[in-house]
Amino acid sequence: MSEWQEMYREKLMTPEEIAKKINSGDQCVSNGQIAEPCAILNALAERAKKENLKDIVHYILLPMRDQLYLKPEMSDRIHYNSLFVSGYCRELIWDGYADYIPGFYESTPGNMERRGEINVFYATVSRMDKHGYFSFGTAADMGDLVHKAKKVFLEVNPTAPRSHGNCFIHISEVTALCETSIPITEVPSGEITDVDKAIGAYISPEIPNGACIQLGIGGVPNAVAQGLFDRKDLGVHSEMFTESMVDLIEAGVINNSKKNVHRGKCVVTFTFGSRKVYDFLDDNPGVQFAPVNYVNNPFIISKNDNMISINACIEVDLFGQVCSESIGPKNFSGVGGQVDFVRGAMASKGGKSFIAMPSTAKGGTISKIRPTLTTGGIVSTSRNDVDNIVTEFGIARLRGKTCAERAKALIAIAHPNFRDELISQAKEMHIIPNK
Numbered sequence: 001m002s003e004w005q006e007m008y009r010e011k012l013m014t015p016e017e018i019a020k021k022i023n024s025g026d027q028c029v030s031n032g033q034i035a036e037p038c039a040i041l042n043a044l045a046e047r048a049k050k051e052n053l054k055d056i057v058h059y060i061l062l063p064m065r066d067q068l069y070l071k072p073e074m075s076d077r078i079h080y081n082s083l084f085v086s087g088y089c090r091e092l093i094w095d096g097y098a099d100y101i102p103g104f105y106e107s108t109p110g111n112m113e114r115r116g117e118i119n120v121f122y123a124t125v126s127r128m129d130k131h132g133y134f135s136f137g138t139a140a141d142m143g144d145l146v147h148k149a150k151k152v153f154l155e156v157n158p159t160a161p162r163s164h165g166n167c168f169i170h171i172s173e174v175t176a177l178c179e180t181s182i183p184i185t186e187v188p189s190g191e192i193t194d195v196d197k198a199i200g201a202y203i204s205p206e207i208p209n210g211a212c213i214q215l216g217i218g219g220v221p222n223a224v225a226q227g228l229f230d231r232k233d234l235g236v237h238s239e240m241f242t243e244s245m246v247d248l249i250e251a252g253v254i255n256n257s258k259k260n261v262h263r264g265k266c267v268v269t270f271t272f273g274s275r276k277v278y279d280f281l282d283d284n285p286g287v288q289f290a291p292v293n294y295v296n297n298p299f300i301i302s303k304n305d306n307m308i309s310i311n312a313c314i315e316v317d318l319f320g321q322v323c324s325e326s327i328g329p330k331n332f333s334g335v336g337g338q339v340d341f342v343r344g345a346m347a348s349k350g351g352k353s354f355i356a357m358p359s360t361a362k363g364g365t366i367s368k369i370r371p372t373l374t375t376g377g378i379v380s381t382s383r384n385d386v387d388n389i390v391t392e393f394g395i396a397r398l399r400g401k402t403c404a405e406r407a408k409a410l411i412a413i414a415h416p417n418f419r420d421e422l423i424s425q426a427k428e429m430h431i432i433p434n435k
């Protein structure tokens with residue numbers, strides 16, 4: 001048995017034993033999404049209930065499983081301070097049982113440090129290799145915090161991919177670890193609707209050969225990707241690695257050959273998708289994972305020429321302010337990496353950013369282009385950062401345009417049922433001349 005295997009054996013515990021090492025008042029940070037250490041958290045929640053633990057704080061971007069700690073009655077014991085708002089915590093936050101820390105994804109690890117001592121870093125990892133290293137697998141976003149935490153707990157999952165990059169931790173740095181056999185969560189790609197296809201058909205031609213792309217999850221990014229199979233030499237620098245990227249790599253479209261930084265490699269901070277994505281990433285040096293404070297740093301993003309970022313939003317006002325994270329005052333989502341990539345793309349030579357949305361919501365009854373944002377709506381991408389807005393009716397190119405030109409460009413891509421009303425409101429608000 002090697003020295004590292006010996007160390008592994010000594011540090012191996014059950015999730016329940018690890019839970020005993022986490023105490024009331026501890027601040028605990030996890031890598032994001034699929035990398036949440038669910039067996040440890042479930043054991044911790046059971047212990048917290050039984051032993052009346054209080055004020056443990058858990059931080060993660062986006063939980064992908066319903067778990068005991070997310071029940072309202074657990075909130076005084078394990079309080080969830082979310083770094084994003086999603087289906088698993090939206091109502092909890094609205095009802096005051098969890099809270100949300102706004103912030104650009106790039107600055108999230110720094111924001112955690114600012115909140116005080118990090119007692120625990122925990123994450124799901126892939127199996128240990130012969131040199132004693134574990135890969136963070138599906139998410140390396142908070143990876144830098146591993147060196148700041150007093151205790152490090154790993155949940156070893158043989159179904160997690162051994163992804164490459166700046167995403168490894170050595171057994172000597174680990175306080176304790178446990179094993180789980182529950183397969184990591186798979187997230188199938190959603191349907192591409194006709195509206196997604198129409199939006200995608202406007203954006204795809206904007207992506208030249210040799211461009212570097214950022215795509216998120218959802219119908220529009222998937223539809224854009226469908227339109228890229230005749231392109232060549234594309235690169236990837238993206239917070240998320242997606243299934244559509246696997247298809248484009250396998251088709252020879254993405255080869256990263258024109259990137260100025262990390263030439264030949266995709267650079268990302270997390271992934272989720274189907275088994276196909278996880279199998280593709282397993283032991284694949286072509287995709288490099290790194291902490292989000294590196295990947296989403298606009299300066300790093302901007303180093304690649306022709307950086308194209310594509311994201312979505314809730315609504316846009318006639319000034320070009322983009323709300324992506326709330327419906328009125330209700331937190332619906334988070335800013336995530338939207339602004340990191342808008343700014344990175346804008347600073348890249350030849351770069352462009354696209355914020356896409358269907359022109360209407362709620363079965364066509366609500367225009368997503370509005371005179372002003374819904375009262376309480378949060379500005380995610382400001383009018384000073386915004387570049388292109390896209391709906392199924394076209395692209396409104398806002399950069400460098402006057403206020404009147406912006407309003408007219410936005411009205412031209414609103415749903416026809418709402419255009420007259422928007423024109424008269426724009427006149428009333430003195431955004432376009434009332435003559």
Ligand code: COA
Pocket residue numbers: 215216217218239240311312313314315324325327332333334335336337338361362366367368
């Ligand atoms: N007014 C009222 N409700 C609205 C609305 C509006 N203007 N726009 C959307 N909604 C409702 C929809 O009807 C839908 O409600 P339902 O769930 O009851 O059907 C819900 O909000 C979600 O809308 P949808 O268009 O399906 O959203 P989506 O899944 O495409 O996500 C964002 C859109 C904006 C929430 C998402 O892209 C996001 O979180 N963006 C910010 C983060 C980001 O850009 N990160 C970088 C890339 S990973």
